[in-house]
Each structure stands twice: as structure tokens, then as C-alpha cells.
Amino acid sequence: MTMETAKRIVSLLLQRGVLIAVFLLLWWYAAVQLPSFVLPGPERVFSALVGLVHSVTFLHDLGATMGRVFSGFVLATLIGTPLGLALGSSRALARFFEPILAVLNTVSSAIWAIFAIIWFGISDATTIFVVFMTAMPLILTNVWQGAQTVERQFIDLARSFRMSRWQVLVKISLPSILPYFFSGARLAFGFGWRVSLVAETLGASDGIGYRLRQAADLVQSDQVFAWTLLLVALMLLLEAGVLKPLERWLFRWKTPSR
Amino acid sequence: MNAPSSLALAVPALSLKDIGKHFDGLEALRGISLDVAKGEIVALLGTSGCGKSTLLNIVSGLLPADRGELRIDGQPAASFRDWRRIAYMFQEDRLLPWRSIRANVAFGLEAERSRRAERIVKAEQALRLVELDGFARAWPHQLSGGMRSRVALARSLVVEPQILLMDEPFSKLDPQTRAQMHQELLRLQRFKNITVVFVTHDVEEAVVLADRVVVLEPRPGRIRAIKPLDLPRPRIPTDLAVSEQVRQLRMAL
Ligand SMILES: Nc1ncnc2c1ncn2[C@@H]1O[C@H](COP(=O)(O)OP(=O)(O)O)[C@@H](O)[C@H]1O
Ligand SMILES: [Mg+2]
Numbered sequence: 001m002t003m004e005t006a007k008r009i010v011s012l013l014l015q016r017g018v019l020i021a022v023f024l025l026l027w028w029y030a031a032v033q034l035p036s037f038v039l040p041g042p043e044r045v046f047s048a049l050v051g052l053v054h055s056v057t058f059l060h061d062l063g064a065t066m067g068r069v070f071s072g073f074v075l076a077t078l079i080g081t082p083l084g085l086a087l088g089s090s091r092a093l094a095r096f097f098e099p100i101l102a103v104l105n106t107v108s109s110a111i112w113a114i115f116a117i118i119w120f121g122i123s124d125a126t127t128i129f130v131v132f133m134t135a136m137p138l139i140l141t142n143v144w145q146g147a148q149t150v151e152r153q154f155i156d157l158a159r160s161f162r163m164s165r166w167q168v169l170v171k172i173s174l175p176s177i178l179p180y181f182f183s184g185a186r187l188a189f190g191f192g193w194r195v196s197l198v199a200e201t202l203g204a205s206d207g208i209g210y211r212l213r214q215a216a217d218l219v220q221s222d223q224v225f226a227w228t229l230l231l232v233a234l235m236l237l238l239e240a241g242v243l244k245p246l247e248r249w250l251f252r253w254k255t256p257s258r
Numbered sequence: 259m260n261a262p263s264s265l266a267l268a269v270p271a272l273s274l275k276d277i278g279k280h281f282d283g284l285e286a287l288r289g290i291s292l293d294v295a296k297g298e299i300v301a302l303l304g305t306s307g308c309g310k311s312t313l314l315n316i317v318s319g320l321l322p323a324d325r326g327e328l329r330i331d332g333q334p335a336a337s338f339r340d341w342r343r344i345a346y347m348f349q350e351d352r353l354l355p356w357r358s359i360r361a362n363v364a365f366g367l368e369a370e371r372s373r374r375a376e377r378i379v380k381a382e383q384a385l386r387l388v389e390l391d392g393f394a395r396a397w398p399h400q401l402s403g404g405m406r407s408r409v410a411l412a413r414s415l416v417v418e419p420q421i422l423l424m425d426e427p428f429s430k431l432d433p434q435t436r437a438q439m440h441q442e443l444l445r446l447q448r449f450k451n452i453t454v455v456f457v458t459h460d461v462e463e464a465v466v467l468a469d470r471v472v473v474l475e476p477r478p479g480r481i482r483a484i485k486p487l488d489l490p491r492p493r494i495p496t497d498l499a500v501s502e503q504v505r506q507l508r509m510a511l
Pocket of ligand 1: 282284312
């Protein structure tokens with residue numbers, strides 16, 4: 001590490017520290033002015049958070065929500081990717097199905113949640129369905145877009161070595177599409193995660209969304225804030241600990257920008 | 259006469275008869291007839307746009323001709339099955355950006371069932387041939403244009419082709435590296451008796467490498483002249499006989 005990068009990191013840490021301090025200070029000041037069911041102070045929220053993490057159902061709720069988000073997301077990937085590839089490989093097919101995609105993209109997740117409750121009632125399937133309906137079009141669209149950018153020249157290179165259609169798909173098309181898939185999947189996961197909470201407030205009897213509604217019904221604002229903090233922390237951890245490193249490794253062959 | 263291994267009687271490695279090709283309204287090739295003997299080196303010389311790449315695309319089997327007949331080892335292209343014996347080095351290097359240099363070279367070997375370790379060994383040998391063994395683990399974007407085209411050459415050679423088609427293979431190299439690659443190619447070509455058809459803009463390169471030079475002219479692309487070169491080898495560009503031949507060919511263009 002050079003002197004320059006070390007300096008940059010230190011200054012970044014300082015900035016973040018100041019930002020957090022300012023945020024806590026404003027929060028604390030506002031909480032003093034307002035009734036605690038509207039805005040609980042930082043110390044109340046932190047003690048609620050500690051209580052939450054130590055509660056009996058915490059791991060169960062976290063696991064339930066994560067399981068639903070992952071199931072919906074994996075289903076969306078398994079179905080959205082081949083569909084995107086198919087649309088990318090045939091212009092006629094793409095033109096035919098384009099309106100359906102436009103419709104899917106405009107229907108709000110809340111509407112899917114209502115339908116899901118009618119169809120599946122209070123069950124895992126409700127949340128999984130909503131995550132799926134939100135994530136699938138995003139993955140499909142991105143894979144489709146990527147499939148249109150696959151270089152003809154690379155396909156001809158593979159053909160010159162007499163590779164099979166399957167080999168062309170695996171060795172040329174999929175690597176070309178991967179960056180598009182990755183950004184689509186990231187978007188889909190983020191949205192899927194958020195809508196899962198909405199779905200759970202309506203159609204689940206456990207999970208984070210259900211607990212949030214429960215806390216709201218009982219006017220336990222500190223609980224709501226504690227969950228919110230926890231979710232934000234989890235997302236940041238996922239981004240910095242998994243997605244960023246994964247992206248850097250997957251696309252290490254790219255020309256460094258700048 | 260009982261000439262030992264008479265070239266005239268042997269089946270040509272490549273045989274083109276009256277090949278023609280249109281792109282929409284444009285007539286890219288007309289009446290191309292040419293036999294290439296096994297182990298022969300043929301240079302295609304001509305201005306850009308006269309259909310040289312199109313001709314190689316047809317011979318490689320990637321592009322169907324509109325008319326005419328292509329035979330490989332005496333077999334009509336339609337029934338020819340052994341296309342893997344033909345390697346095609348494109349005008350662009352076409353290195354896959356997501357593969358390391360070594361994995362790019364090994365790419366062609368993956369068409370057939372083979373062991374990974376074996377592919378790696380072969381790829382590294384081919385990289386040594388083009389003097390890039392130090393770059394096996396680099397990414398394509400880290401290499402200069404000349405280095406990239408040497409990687410493309412290694413990728414064509416690693417499959418041990420019997421027929422090698424090359425589209426302006428050395429155009430991006432500096433003169434010294436180019437001369438070096440010429441010698442390497444000739445050594446390998448003689449050793450394995452490879453049939454080579456290559457495109458070039460460089461008359462001197464054609465004279466140094468080729469047994470015959472095919473001069474093409476544009477609109478529509480057709481053969482203007484075929485010049486056999488029976489200069490002794492090795493041919494050094496500064497030799498009188500070689501430079502005289504270059505001068506004559508330039509005049510003919
Ligand atoms: N796929 C194609 N579609 C339409 N026109 C093409 C195509 N490929 C080549 N051409 C045209 O055919 C002519 C010959 O091209 P090319 O074979 O690339 O020439 P060269 O390699 O000798 O420079 C050019 O006029 C080019 O524009
Ligand atoms: Mg060309």
C-alpha cells in the first residue's frame with residue numbers, strides 16, 4: 001500500500017465517523033423534542049436492538065425471511081435467465097413477448113402481494129411469489145439485453161474451431177452476458193428483499209415483515225427502528241462483504257476504468 | 259515421367275473452382291479458381307475491399323459461397339468432415355477478454371475432449387513459440403496490438419492444423435518481430451508440412467514467405483495474376499534477387 005492510498009483510507013474513515021456522529025446527534029436532539037412513540041431516542045433503540053437479537057424468535061424470523069427471499073430469487077434466476085437467452089437469440093420471439101414484459105414491469109409489487117394472498121393465503125409461497133414476480137422481469141430484461149451484445153466475431157471464432165452450439169453458449173455467450181446478469185441480479189435481489197417485507201406484513205405469520213407489523217400494531221416504535229437498523233447493517237455487510245468482492249473477482253479481466 | 263512425389267499428380271489440399279459471392283447488391287467475389295498443393299504457401303495480395311477476407315471465410319467453411327465448388331483434400335466441402343484440421347487466424351485478434359492469455363491459446367483445444375493439464379502444457383508450448391511465455395497469466399487488455407496478434411497466432415498453431423488460413427497475420431508487428439515470426443512460421447511449416455494461405459498488403463512479406471502470390475483486383479473481387487516465386491530459401495529481404503522480385507511485383511500491382 002502506498003502512502004497515497006493509506007491517506008485516502010484514513011480520510012474516508014474520518015469522514016464516515018463524522019457523518020455517523022452528526023446523524024446520532026440530530027437523532028438524539030429530535031428525539032428529545034418528540035414523543036417517544038413517534039421517534040424513540042438512540043439509546044432506547046439500541047436497547048431494543050439488543051433485546052431483539054437475544055429474543056427467542058430472532059434467528060427464526062431472520063431465517064424465514066432470508067429463506068423466502070433466496071427461494072424467490074433463485075427461482076427468478078432459474079426461469080429468467082433461460083427466457084432472457086431465448087428472447088436474445090430470436091428477434092421474432094422478442095417482438096412477440098415484449099408487451100408482456102412491459103406489463104410485468106408496470107404491475108406494482110403490492111398488487112402481486114394482494115394476488116398472492118388470494119391464491120396462496122398466509123404461507124411461504126405468498127412472499128416467494130412476490131419476490132419472484134419482482135425479481136424475474138429484472139433478471140430476464142438484463143440477460144436479454146446482454147444476449148444482444150454477444151459479439152458475432154467471437155461466435156465465429158468458436159465456430160472456426162468447430163465448437164458445438166452448446167460449447168458456443170457456455171464458452172462465448174454466457175461469459176459475455178455475465179456482467180449484465182450480475183447487475184440485473186443485484187438489482188433483483190435488492191428489490192426482492194424490500195418487497196419481501198411488504199409481502200410478509202400482509203401474508204405471513206413469521207419473518208421480519210410480520211414482526212415489523214406486529215411492532216407497529218402495538219406502537220412499539222423502538223422495535224421498528226431496531227429492525228430497520230439491523231436490515232440496513234445486513235445489506236451493507238452483504239454489499240461490502242460478498243457482492244463487491246465477488247464482482248471484483250468475476251470481472252477482474254476488465255480494463256480498469258479511469 | 260516418374261518424378262518422385264510429383265506435386266502435379268497429388269490431390270491438392272485446397273481446390274477452388276469458379277467461386278462467387280454476393281452481399282446484397284455487391285459482388286464481392288467472381289470466378290475464383292485456385293488449387294493449393296499440400297505444403298504450399300500461397301499469398302493473397304490485393305487492395306482492401308477486394309474480397310480477401312471473404313475468400314478466407316469461404317475456405318474456412320464459415321461462409322457459404324453463392325456459386326462454385328470448394329474441395330478440401332479432394333472432398334467437396336459439403337461432405338468434408340474433418341474441418342478441425344483447418345485453423346483460421348482472423349484479421350482481428352479476437353482474444354476473449356475474460357480469458358487469460360494462456361486460456362485464450364487453449365481455447366481451440368477445448369472443442370475436443372481433452373485433459374485440462376494437457377491443454378495447459380500445449381498452450382504454454384505455443385506461447386513459447388511466439389515468445390510470450392512470460393505473459394501466460396496476463397489479461398488480453400494488458401498486451402499491445404502486436405503481442406495480441408502473436409497470441410492469436412499461437413491459438414491457431416496450438417491445434418496443430420494441416421491447413422492454416424491467415425488474414426493479415428503480421429500487420430501489427432514491428433519489422434524486427436515480424437521477420438522473427440516469419441522465420442518461426444517457415445520452420446514450423448516445413449517441419450509439419452502445413453499448407454498455408456495468407457493475406458497480406460506487404461509485397462515484401464509475400465515474396466519472403468510464399469511459393470506463389472495470387473494478385474486480386476476489386477469490384478468484383480477476382481484473380482488478376484498468379485505469380486510463382488522460385489527463389490531459393492531462406493529469403494533475406496536485402497538479397498538482390500529478393501528485392502528484384504519485390505520490385506517486379508510492385509510494378510505489376
Ligand atoms: N458480411 C458482409 N455483408 C456485407 N458486405 C460485406 C460483408 N463482408 C464483406 N463485405 C463487403 O465485401 C467486400 C470485400 O470485403 P473483404 O472480404 O473484407 O475485403 P478485404 O478483406 O479484401 O479487405 C467489401 O466491399 C465489404 O464491404
Ligand atoms: Mg480483410
